[in-house]
Amino acid sequence: MSSLTERMARLIVHGERPYNAEPPLTRLRARYRTPAEDFYVRSHGDLPEIDAAAWRLSVDGAHVGPLDLSLADLRARFPEATVTATMQCAGNRRADMRAVAPVSGDPWDGGAIGTADWTGVRLGDVLRAAGVAPGANLHSDLHVAFESQDVVEGRPYGVSIPLAKAVAGETLLAFAMNGASLLPEHGFPVRAVVPGFAGVRSPKWLKRITVQDHPSTNPMQADDYKLFPPDVTAETANPAKGHTIETMPLNAAICEPARGARLKAGETTIRGYAIAGDRAIVRVDVSGDGGRSWHQATLEHEAGAPFAWTFWEIVLDLPSGERDLVVRAWDSAGQTQPARPDETWNFKGYLSASWHRVWVEVA
Amino acid sequence: MSSLTERMARLIVHGERPYNAEPPLTRLRARYRTPAEDFYVRSHGDLPEIDAAAWRLSVDGAHVGPLDLSLADLRARFPEATVTATMQCAGNRRADMRAVAPVSGDPWDGGAIGTADWTGVRLGDVLRAAGVAPGANLHSDLHVAFESQDVVEGRPYGVSIPLAKAVAGETLLAFAMNGASLLPEHGFPVRAVVPGFAGVRSPKWLKRITVQDHPSTNPMQADDYKLFPPDVTAETANPAKGHTIETMPLNAAICEPARGARLKAGETTIRGYAIAGDRAIVRVDVSGDGGRSWHQATLEHEAGAPFAWTFWEIVLDLPSGERDLVVRAWDSAGQTQPARPDETWNFKGYLSASWHRVWVEVA
CATH class of the missing domain: 3.90.420.10 (Oxidoreductase, molybdopterin-binding domain)
Structure with missing residues (x-):
């Protein structure tokens, strides 16, 4: 060990x-x-x-x-x-x-x-x-x-x-x-x-x-x-x-690419996790343009659901420039996440679960 | 009958x-x-x-x-x-x-x-x-x-x-x-x-x-x-x-006053319902200024929870002018509703569950 x-x-x-x-x-x-x-x-x-x-x-x-x-x-x-x-x-x-x-x-x-x-x-x-x-x-x-x-x-x-x-x-x-x-x-x-x-x-x-x-x-x-x-x-x-705080709220995060990454223009694989407390994840939307348009990721469930996270993955064609990647998940009650962190802000900083954003530089 | x-x-x-x-x-x-x-x-x-x-x-x-x-x-x-x-x-x-x-x-x-x-x-x-x-x-x-x-x-x-x-x-x-x-x-x-x-x-x-x-x-x-x-x-x-669509998402509505109501300035009672599918409602926030500031409503639960709605009520002091009343609920997983209807829009118009807004004219 x-x-x-x-x-x-x-x-x-x-x-x-x-x-x-x-x-x-x-x-x-x-x-x-x-x-x-x-x-x-x-x-x-x-x-x-x-x-x-x-x-x-x-x-x-x-x-x-x-x-x-x-x-x-x-x-x-x-x-x-x-x-x-x-x-x-x-x-x-x-x-x-x-x-x-x-x-x-x-x-x-x-x-x-x-x-x-x-x-x-x-x-x-x-x-x-x-x-x-x-x-x-x-x-x-x-x-x-x-x-x-x-x-x-x-x-x-x-x-x-x-x-x-x-x-x-x-x-x-x-x-x-x-x-x-x-x-x-x-x-x-x-x-x-x-x-x-x-x-x-x-x-x-x-x-x-x-x-x-x-x-x-x-x-x-x-x-x-x-x-x-x-x-x-x-x-x-x-x-x-x-x-x-007991059951945790619906949440999702982009894990790859990392925030601030410098990427080449073209097809880019974006990966992350999503989790819905005691519910199942039924859909994950990913945006390459800050939330103006959305695409559905492929979901990887395993046996533990709903108490285990869902891994997701999507390939987006990213044009050059500063790109704002965003993810939002949907649970089995058809519920989705709030868009902005100020909508759930509290002085303890608990349950931060708004859309996750990752800014990248595409050359 | x-x-x-x-x-x-x-x-x-x-x-x-x-x-x-x-x-x-x-x-x-x-x-x-x-x-x-x-x-x-x-x-x-x-x-x-x-x-x-x-x-x-x-x-x-x-x-x-x-x-x-x-x-x-x-x-x-x-x-x-x-x-x-x-x-x-x-x-x-x-x-x-x-x-x-x-x-x-x-x-x-x-x-x-x-x-x-x-x-x-x-x-x-x-x-x-x-x-x-x-x-x-x-x-x-x-x-x-x-x-x-x-x-x-x-x-x-x-x-x-x-x-x-x-x-x-x-x-x-x-x-x-x-x-x-x-x-x-x-x-x-x-x-x-x-x-x-x-x-x-x-x-x-x-x-x-x-x-x-x-x-x-x-x-x-x-x-x-x-x-x-x-x-x-x-x-x-x-x-x-x-x-x-099976379990329904978190939702809330303002029932009183009615949309477009003409009210007198001062203390105004605002009432509505909130519901969280298979979860309980733990908090209802009401805003008299379009969502800039929030106040917590009094909740009326009954025995049927979590499968029955929660009635809520609050008294807000409304100054004269056009006022945008807003409600959002929180469920027992600490989850809240999306702010805008475009965040959940779908061509069938199902599960419309963003913040509910009621415009009133306060004289």
């Missing part, structure tokens, strides 16, 4: 402590399943060093007979499951929103996203073993809280998801990514994987799961990762009134 | 044969559950006259032991179920798209939508009684085709939905609307109600249900109600390449 230092050198590093980094878009688009060492990293505290042999997961809370599981218990007691799912940061593409007005947080380009085969056990199986009734997903007032071994401002990292999502077949406690044990920066030995939801709800370095009648009161859940209207500022924000 | 002629006089009639009509928006906004006589009507052929005592429903197809059910059988054999759901035409708000370029079809304003308590039996219960296995919703390659007693261009009306949606708890064979038998123009004696999907997939005057391994080959399914890109025309459209 490569060292963390070696892996950091492969990525665009936004911060070292906490460690936040993303791959360049051209490399991101090279493989449908993102190699672990190219997968974006979003941390909120220092990376914990965990001895897998000593690691324990406790399960407790309402309607639950407590469990205390080792990694061997987890593997032995529950059937293994693999889900192909895309993980993305709520701040992916924040850099595009910064062009409108300042926003807080790291200036992620479109690389705070990646797709993997996640292998582990179904969280629903674990909860059922703890006594949560099979029909409990109808209790929409129950929540599953996660607590982790990383520390954020003096407290363990903690978030929660609705019970219905916790018992859905796609939600895992994962110990492997693309067939290998998790890397330390991706949550070794066990992390949650909540497909379709923002990455913040898929905690790494898990240590405790609690079934409860309210969302987590941890600041990560109660205060952060909320979507606010455009007129709200850091000073006026009331977290209780913000929208808790 | 009023006569059909009396009920037609209450509505804005786009056509008499087939009969297509919608209520004015101010009346639509008056009641959360739309009275049957104010509910939009979309027909594709003449209204069939059906003797309920002689009516039969046949269920057949793959994996099915055939059933032949009278209305009394349907009521006696299956538990009654009521779902609060919004029905809307795929052409709702088409008039806004016509402002960009001509489109085919009736120029619906924002009234081709309505919400009711639908009472009937669960389609899933009927299919299970016919032998469709409980886990059959995993067979994503199966479809449930409907055939009706109305005739469109010489053929019975026919469409289909995926089996997974057919066995979902919200999908009904309904015989009542807001507690009373269906009116003839709403499908008496029995219609399908497929919440979240475009109205075309909820056929009225049902006569046959077939489980099959392919979508309906009826032109209503195979050719019509497809979403095409903006460059496709009636001459170049290939129905096999269009997106089959």
Whole structure:
């Protein structure tokens, strides 16, 4: 295994402590399943060093007979499951929103996203073993809280998801990514994987799961990762009134050519990704003239849809001059993206999902 | 019961044969559950006259032991179920798209939508009684085709939905609307109600249900109600390449004040609806200045969500002059609507769902 230092050198590093980094878009688009060492990293505290042999997961809370599981218990007691799912940061593409007005947080380009085969056990199986009734997903007032071994401002990292999502077949406690044990920066030995939801709800370095009648009161859940209207500022924000970011909105990005590339006139291959939260991508439109005319890209779906991204590709005949390449996607509800970043701007810079633009120079 | 002629006089009639009509928006906004006589009507052929005592429903197809059910059988054999759901035409708000370029079809304003308590039996219960296995919703390659007693261009009306949606708890064979038998123009004696999907997939005057391994080959399914890109025309459209409209996109409309209203300066109440297909509405923004500044409306949810609309209301202080009122909604995936109708324009005028604008004169 490569060292963390070696892996950091492969990525665009936004911060070292906490460690936040993303791959360049051209490399991101090279493989449908993102190699672990190219997968974006979003941390909120220092990376914990965990001895897998000593690691324990406790399960407790309402309607639950407590469990205390080792990694061997987890593997032995529950059937293994693999889900192909895309993980993305709520701040992916924040850099595009910064062009409108300042926003807080790291200036992620479109690389705070990646797709993997996640292998582990179904969280629903674990909860059922703890006594949560099979029909409990109808209790929409129950929540599953996660607590982790990383520390954020003096407290363990903690978030929660609705019970219905916790018992859905796609939600895992994962110990492997693309067939290998998790890397330390991706949550070794066990992390949650909540497909379709923002990455913040898929905690790494898990240590405790609690079934409860309210969302987590941890600041990560109660205060952060909320979507606010455009007129709200850091000073006026009331977290209780913000929208808790869970399922991610429709989004798409051009990965090739890179922004600012110098190209030869003529047929040019344009490639990227599109993703629609819990829906499927049904169409991707690409423009070579800033959005005046549109052409339909070829879509590459794989088995994981709708929780995994769709790769797309198109060949456009580009005349010489400055060209504004644009992409917009359509989901299975016939919905498409807003055109301009000011339409979704918010002071936290979350859910940046307007048409993605890449300016190129064609000679 | 009023006569059909009396009920037609209450509505804005786009056509008499087939009969297509919608209520004015101010009346639509008056009641959360739309009275049957104010509910939009979309027909594709003449209204069939059906003797309920002689009516039969046949269920057949793959994996099915055939059933032949009278209305009394349907009521006696299956538990009654009521779902609060919004029905809307795929052409709702088409008039806004016509402002960009001509489109085919009736120029619906924002009234081709309505919400009711639908009472009937669960389609899933009927299919299970016919032998469709409980886990059959995993067979994503199966479809449930409907055939009706109305005739469109010489053929019975026919469409289909995926089996997974057919066995979902919200999908009904309904015989009542807001507690009373269906009116003839709403499908008496029995219609399908497929919440979240475009109205075309909820056929009225049902006569046959077939489980099959392919979508309906009826032109209503195979050719019509497809979403095409903006460059496709009636001459170049290939129905096999269009997106089959099922779940409807995020949408919102201002119902009060009416377009062109003359108002007094000062505090003005603005009301409307918002709807998000199979998702929930989490925020509604209203602008009194054409979209430069936004304010958050108060939301009125009811039990049926996410398959029922959200009513919203806000008081804005409008200064004198011409004012451009605008609404945009946000769904539970943090997604919002496109700003301009040209961003979603298609020659059929389907899924018109950009920001809704109402110009008023404030004195």
